[in-house]
Every structure is written in C-alpha cells, then in structure tokens.
Amino acid sequence: MADLEAGVLAIGAGPANLALAAAIEECGSTELAERTLLLEQAPDIKWQRDLLMPWARSQVSFLKDLVTLRDPRSRFSFLNFLHQHGRLDQFINLGTFHPHRWEFSDYLQWVAASLEKVRIRYDARATATEPLYDAGGRLTGWQVTLADGDTIRCRDLVIGAGRDANVPAVFAGLSAEKVIHSARFRSRIAAVDKEAPLRAVVVGGAQSAAEMFMAVYENLPNSSVTMLVRSIGLQNYQTSKFVNELFYPSFVDEFFDAPAEMRAQVLDEMRLTNYAGLAPPFLDELYLMLYREKMIGTGRAEVQAMTEVVAAREEDGEVVLDLRDRRTGKVTEHRCDLVLLGTGYDSRMPALVRELTEKAGLPEVTVSRNYRVELGETAGGALYLQGVNEATHGIADSLISVLAHRARDICGELLDRHTALADRGSR
Numbered sequence: 001m002a003d004l005e006a007g008v009l010a011i012g013a014g015p016a017n018l019a020l021a022a023a024i025e026e027c028g029s030t031e032l033a034e035r036t037l038l039l040e041q042a043p044d045i046k047w048q049r050d051l052l053m054p055w056a057r058s059q060v061s062f063l064k065d066l067v068t069l070r071d072p073r074s075r076f077s078f079l080n081f082l083h084q085h086g087r088l089d090q091f092i093n094l095g096t097f098h099p100h101r102w103e104f105s106d107y108l109q110w111v112a113a114s115l116e117k118v119r120i121r122y123d124a125r126a127t128a129t130e131p132l133y134d135a136g137g138r139l140t141g142w143q144v145t146l147a148d149g150d151t152i153r154c155r156d157l158v159i160g161a162g163r164d165a166n167v168p169a170v171f172a173g174l175s176a177e178k179v180i181h182s183a184r185f186r187s188r189i190a191a192v193d194k195e196a197p198l199r200a201v202v203v204g205g206a207q208s209a210a211e212m213f214m215a216v217y218e219n220l221p222n223s224s225v226t227m228l229v230r231s232i233g234l235q236n237y238q239t240s241k242f243v244n245e246l247f248y249p250s251f252v253d254e255f256f257d258a259p260a261e262m263r264a265q266v267l268d269e270m271r272l273t274n275y276a277g278l279a280p281p282f283l284d285e286l287y288l289m290l291y292r293e294k295m296i297g298t299g300r301a302e303v304q305a306m307t308e309v310v311a312a313r314e315e316d317g318e319v320v321l322d323l324r325d326r327r328t329g330k331v332t333e334h335r336c337d338l339v340l341l342g343t344g345y346d347s348r349m350p351a352l353v354r355e356l357t358e359k360a361g362l363p364e365v366t367v368s369r370n371y372r373v374e375l376g377e378t379a380g381g382a383l384y385l386q387g388v389n390e391a392t393h394g395i396a397d398s399l400i401s402v403l404a405h406r407a408r409d410i411c412g413e414l415l416d417r418h419t420a421l422a423d424r425g426s427r
C-alpha cells in the first residue's frame with residue numbers, strides 16, 4: 001500500500017472534473033497541472049455509463065462541451081474531437097446540436113487521453129476521506145483512501161463524483177436482486193436472460209424512466225413492461241428559448257446573489273425544464289411505439305398514469321406492488337418480477353461530502369460563489385464541490401451547460417492558491 005501526495009486531487013473523472021482538468025492544463029502553470037491528479041473508480045471514462053443506450057441523445061447543445069464557452073479556441077473542444085477522428089463532415093450533415101450520448105461519451109474519453117500534464121488514475125475508487133490538521137489544530141489538507149488501500153494526501157480537494165441515487169422508502173424492503181435503480185441499469189440488466197418472460201415495472205415519469213422502459217421493450221422481446229407514472233401523464237421538458245436563458249453560465253451570478261427563498265421559488269418554477277419531463281422527440285417516439293404495440297402488438301408495454309406505489313413486498317419470489325389510482329383512491333395489487341427505478345437522485349449533498357464535512361466539524365455545508373466550501377479563515381486546505389450546488393448556483397449546476405465556466409472559476413482560485421504558496425516558499 002502506497003502513501004502518495006498530490007497538489008490538487010479530484011475525485012471522479014466525469015464531465016465536471018474533466019472540464020476542470022482541461023482548464024488546469026490550459027492555465028499556463030505546468031507545475032499546477034503536473035501536480036493535479038484525477039481519481040476514477042471505473043477502468044475507463046463513460047458518460048452516464050448505465051444508461052448509455054445507442055439511441056440515447058444529449059439534451060444539451062454540443063457547443064456547451066467541456067471548454068467552448070470558456071475558450072472557443074481550446075484544443076479540447078467537441079468539434080476538434082470530431083475533426084481529429086475525421087468525422088466533422090458526417091456530424092455536420094446530421095444537422096443537429098444534440099449528439100448521441102455515446103458520441104459525447106467518446107469525446108470525454110478522448111479529452112482524458114489528450115491530457116498531457118494532468119494525470120488520471122483509473123480503477124481508483126475513493127472509499128474514505130479525512131481532513132488533515134497541523135499540531136496547532138489548523139486544517140492543512142485532506143487524505144483520501146482508495147479501495148486498494150493506497151492513501152493520497154493533498155492540499156486542495158475537488159469532489160465531482162456525481163449524486164447519490166434516490167430510492168424511495170416504499171421499496172426499501174425489497175431484496176436487492178428485485179430492484180434496479182437507473183444508475184445501475186445497463187450493468188444489472190446485462191445479467192438478465194434475454195429470452196426470459198420477465199414482468200418488469202418501471203417507476204417514474206422522467207427521461208431515465210422512459211429510457212429504461214424503451215430499452216426493456218426493445219431488448220427483452222419476451223418480457224412485458226409497465227411504466228407507473230404518478231403525474232397526469234408523461235410530459236415534454238419545457239423547452240422555451242426564453243426560459244432556457246436561465247441555463248446561461250451568466251445566470252449563476254444572478255441566482256447566487258438572490259435571497260434563498262427567491263432561489264427556491266425559481267428552482268421550483270424551473271422543475272419541468274430539467275426534471276419530471278422527457279425530450280420532445282423521444283416522447284413522440286415513445287407514443288408511436290405504444291400506439292403500434294396497442295394496435296398490432298401483444299400488449300407488452302403500457303403506461304399507467306396517475307398511479308402511485310404505496311407499498312411493496314415479496315411473496316413466493318414475486319414482487320407485489322400496491323398501486324393507488326389517484327383518480328379513484330382505489331388500491332390494487334400488481335405482481336411483477338423486477339422493479340426498475342427511474343426515481344432520480346438524492347437532492348442532499350452526497351454521502352461522500354456529508355461524511356467529510358462532518359469530520360471537518362461543519363454543522364452545514366456552505367459553498368462560495370467559486371464552489372469552495374467555507375472552512376473558516378485559518379484553513380490551509382480547500383475543498384471544492386462540483387455538480388451538487390443546485391440550491392445556491394441554479395438548476396444548471398448538475399448539467400454540462402455551466403461546466404466550462406465553473407472549471408474556469410475553480411481553476412482561477414486554484415491557480416491563485418498555488419501561486420501564493422509558491423511565493424511564500426521562495427521568500
């Protein structure tokens with residue numbers, strides 16, 4: 001087991017920390033870049049790997065890639081990726097701003113492989129994090145322990161490890177093999193016998209739920225699948241160009257400066273721009289599929305709206321769901337073999353962050369405009385959080401829309417901190 005050191009350590013090599021890596025690589029300080037290390041738990045980079053179906057599309061323009069809004073001349077742009085792979089012509093001919101997710105995922109892997117100074121360690125799952133203190137009790141940095149037992153110390157830590165899955169309490173009593181959250185869909189469904197006559201239920205009415213519904217229908221030809229939706233029916237994302245202006249990186253300043261109750265109201269009003277809805281072309285595709293299924297199919301797929309799961313249990317190897325019809329209040333039993341949860345992500349800080357900030361003695365997590373956790377004036381080490389600051393930085397915080405600018409903001413602070421430390425050292 002090795003005891004290692006880095007200047008900046010970033011947990012996760014998803015879009016957020018890759019955007020930061022690109023910004024650091026291009027910031028002009030070779031030393032800062034060479035002292036930056038990303039940790040990725042997987043053996044490679046994939047964007048939302050467990051919902052990476054071949055037909056799934058990005059909902060955000062490719063121009064909002066990891067770098068273009070920060071620096072359109074950056075070599076890490078999506079357009080340069082296409083150019084380097086000799087497919088710029090073909091992509092342009094598609095006439096779309098919304099690439100397939102696999103193509104954006106390949107782009108992320110290409111960015112990672114194109115880094116020359118910032119390093120990435122793969123198969124490196126961070127399992128524990130600790131604050132480090134000097135003899136006077138001043139916080140000086142952090143220690144991260146990996147699954148293989150290695151430890152890495154750093155002064156500045158960035159957590160960009162995504163959010164925790166939300167599993168509603170009603171499903172807590174079901175055994176693990178009967179329930180699959182969308183965050184584990186492809187890995188888990190790969191183990192299911194394709195020919196088995198499975199009765200699957202998808203819970204949820206947003207994009208992830210709909211994608212699992214379509215994937216089960218298409219890939220398990222002898223299965224039936226029922227989608228349970230609590231709302232009045234599947235809905236399109238709100239795609240108004242006027243409202244979309246609130247996804248501009250410049251809106252982060254306005255949002256951050258607004259009073260907390262105003263921010264909560266705006267988030268609530270923007271809910272249908274990102275959550276609880278489907279991309280309009282996909283919603284139409286789904287509706288056509290259900291029409292065909294009803295007219296000439298075998299009744300393998302159906303959507304039940306205004307339906308709430310009020311209890312779940314197992315009986316003789318089957319899952320029994322109690323479903324309440326919101327129109328009548330009547331509760332009926334629905335028997336199935338597998339429950340697929342498209343129930344989204346926990347809106348709280350991820351467990352990894354909560355555990356670390358508790359250890360650092362923080363009763364609550366307060367994050368500055370530049371995404372740095374407030375640790376008190378004397379702290380020497382800094383902690384930055386990516387993708388979990390929706391409440392203070394706006395609904396785009398978990399999306400790729402603001403990544404390039406956020407990377408610039410965090411990188412700017414890291415560079416200042418690095419330069420100040422180097423100056424102190426040379427005095």
Ligand SMILES: Cc1cc2nc3c(=O)[nH]c(=O)nc-3n(C[C@H](O)[C@H](O)[C@H](O)COP(=O)(O)OP(=O)(O)OC[C@H]3O[C@@H](n4cnc5c(N)ncnc54)[C@H](O)[C@@H]3O)c2cc1C
Binds near residue numbers: 387
């Ligand atoms: C199905 C789906 C589709 C989406 N589509 C879009 C879209 O079209 N447009 C958009 O803007 N947003 C979309 N999003 C939102 C998504 O959150 C962002 O696009 C983006 O993935 C966020 O990047 P991230 O780096 O913050 O987190 P993630 O993409 O979740 O990446 C986190 C990385 O950290 C790694 N990791 C986690 N824990 C550890 C650990 N303990 N140790 C080491 N590594 C770890 C993970 O393996 C992963 O590689 C989608 C989300 C989902 C679920």
